[in-house]
Amino acid sequence: MKNIDTITVDIIENALKNIKEEMDVTLFRSAMSPVIREQHDCFPMITDAEGQMVVGNFGSHVPEVVNQFPEGVHKGDVIFVSDPYSCGGSISHVNDWMVILPIFSGEELVGYSSMFGHVMDVGGPVPSSMPVTATSIYGEGVRFPPVKLFEKGQLNESIIRIIKANTRTPMENYSDLMAIVASCRTAEKRVQELCERFGIDTYFGALEALLERTNKMMRELITNFLPTEPVSFEDYIDDDGLGNGPFKMKLTIWREGDHAYFDWTGTDKQSPGPINYYLSEPMFKMFIGSFLISVFDPAINFNDGFYDVLHIESPEGTLMRPVEPAALGCRTHALSRLFDVLSGALSINTPENSPAAGYGTSPYFIYSGYDQDGRYFNLMEVMYGGLPGRPIGDGLDGHSWWPAFVNIPTEYLETYYPLRVEYYRTGKDSGGAGMNRGGNCNEKLYTCLAKGTVSIHDDRSTLQPWGINGGEPGGSSSKTLIRKDGSKQKLDSKVDNIEVEPGDQILFITGGSGGWGDPLERKPEQVCMDVKRELVSLEKAKESYGVVLNPSTLEIQREETVELRNQMRRLRGNLEAFNFGNRADVVKV
Structure with missing residues (x-):
């Protein structure tokens, strides 16, 4: 050189x-x-x-x-x-x-x-x-x-x-x-x-x-933050849209000197449906580097220079390495969930240093048909959810898991497509309680103004985003079709060709995220502010955070709060490193 x-x-x-x-x-x-x-x-x-x-x-x-x-x-x-x-x-x-x-x-x-x-x-x-x-x-x-x-x-x-x-x-x-x-x-x-x-x-x-x-800098990160003994973590995708699932994603990590090893052995076989993610080695190395750099040292320039110190094992025929011609169209559930699994594996020994789980997918709203002038329209909008509570603070509300992504402005949608956005807001109480609160989900209500079809891609509808270090899990996603006559129909998280008429509505609720740390350690003033901003309800402030507020003035009731928190600490058991919510009810081991 x-x-x-x-x-x-x-x-x-x-x-x-x-x-x-x-x-x-x-x-x-x-x-x-x-x-x-x-x-x-x-x-x-x-x-x-x-x-x-x-x-x-x-x-x-x-x-x-x-x-x-x-x-x-x-x-x-x-x-x-x-x-x-x-x-x-x-x-x-x-x-x-x-x-x-x-x-x-x-x-x-x-x-x-x-x-x-x-x-x-x-x-x-x-x-x-x-x-x-x-x-x-x-x-x-x-x-x-x-x-x-x-x-x-x-x-x-x-x-x-x-x-x-x-x-x-x-x-x-x-x-x-x-x-x-x-x-x-x-x-x-x-x-x-x-x-x-x-x-x-x-x-x-x-x-x-x-x-x-x-x-050189990546070698230092590996030495400082990765375990020398193998540790494993697993998370699940709800289903593949064809009635199969849940699908396990399992990752084992360790280091040998300043080289890191990532092994997907134990991940479920490839799906019959289109949720498979053909994970290339360079792409996964990029994801690892992006995650480690953003979490531990954002000053590092992100390039291919560290690829020789990362070693990947991804067995063929699995969800993360499907065999051609496996379907791949809905791969974003595995792609996004990958970061939750990576975060979980890195946090096994030190949960206090890692974030919880996020909404773990990339939700799509698709609406197509012909408008009143006979012109064809085809909208595909990427939706977002809650980003997890972190050691340094609360998770972000209604944010993309990929930092550069942004939302489509409502003005753009209503100008170029036959629909109306009635509201677009964060979902109250969908972020897991914690010393650092998990980010809330998005709630978006669309009114269709033309006859057409709607398709939906989402996940986290049955398996909650887990909390960490004592934090609670986040809320699940849901979709509702509201006909113009007022009747309601629950929709699956993965569904195609729902026929809609002018005046029909789609309520699209994404997943929240897990909380970080003991909710009883969150400052009452922070909980009070969350309630005032309509991010947390009065009920959740009391039940999860032990904070009692005056329903009329939303002022903190100091004595009642101290008494309630002391009582909650006495009655609860030991806090676990991970709180998986309803996983045991959904996943059959």
Whole structure:
């Protein structure tokens, strides 16, 4: 490696981080689908010439994809892929469209830019292409193995025609794809400018230094926070939408020196339904790194430099490593629950240092049909829930488990789709009680203004998000169809093609999250404020926190509170490290 001063390394590092942000901005301003444009369901990446991610939000898949082109890559090439099985699971279902663009400075390959985003519809039997009843990936829509969308600068029009012929939203899909390409071209231009400014050798030296820096810091995290003896933790997905389940996800972790080991042995076999998650090794390493860095040292730059110190075992034929052509469309339940399992495993020996469980999925609301003017509409909205109570404070109310995601503004929904949002709020009492309260869920009431169909993807409807270190579990999710005549019908958490008429309503309630720490240790003033903000009810303040408030003024009744808390401490048993709520009633061992 060329000797390079740390200031230059820092300048190039921050330039690359800014380029990554510019990729996002380019995409958000160009895409048409609200899931990308408004909710930011996309993941950028910039790599070195070998395909190692230097900055980005997901593990590098570049070598595996590029090696499928024996002719190599050239200036002007743009690779497109939407098949999880063709890229080792780096994208997790066929709605994720990924682009890889080689970056040349002069005639030398200096790296790759890549971006993938969730497009609205890729065909298949149901709108938005994530059928709950799918039993293989063949029933989930059109998938593309790695192909050259552009070859030496020339657009392959045949690919565009195939795309447009196999989607309910051809205009949106085409625009989204070109926006993804544009974001990668933005990175291409900016990286070329860096190479011109500093020289290719200096640029390469900085990338190598960044990777080595992250490697060294990750080794320190592993040594400081991972156990030397194997520890295991398990959590469950409710069901697969076809009547099967619950499905166990089990993870065992340990370290040997400064190397970490993660073993999914004991996880249930792959599901007949579409909740399988094809977990690529690089992607899981990325998740581990993201989790460890965000929890223990957010200052570390997130890149592929630490991958050689992580070792993954994921048995084939299981929920986390299904065999092709297993269905993958509803994989977000396993994808999100992965973080709860990882958190639980890391907290076995030190529950006081780890968060509780969150809402553990990625809920989808899908509404499609024809409006009063005969125009086709297809809405897919990602919903959020409670993030867990943590050692440093309360969990976030109604937040995405992925930090960069945001909600679709109500004004956008009501402008572009035939629906009305009656209210969008956090669900009172859905966050588990604790010294640090679990985040509350989201409650959203939609009124449908056009005839159409509704599909729902969610989880945590039967198994609660667990509390930790004495905290209570969070609330479960639920869905209700309210007909315009006032009659109500409970809906499953995974269901397709519910027919709705103008005036019908859908009440969509997501899962809450677990609390952290003894609820009786929470300051009465905090509980009082939660009640005033309508996050906690008077009843829960008294029953879970032992805080007595005046029903009229909401002032703390000090003497009654002290007396009640002392009584609750005397009567209760020892607090457990984990409170799994109703798990024993649902899971049959």
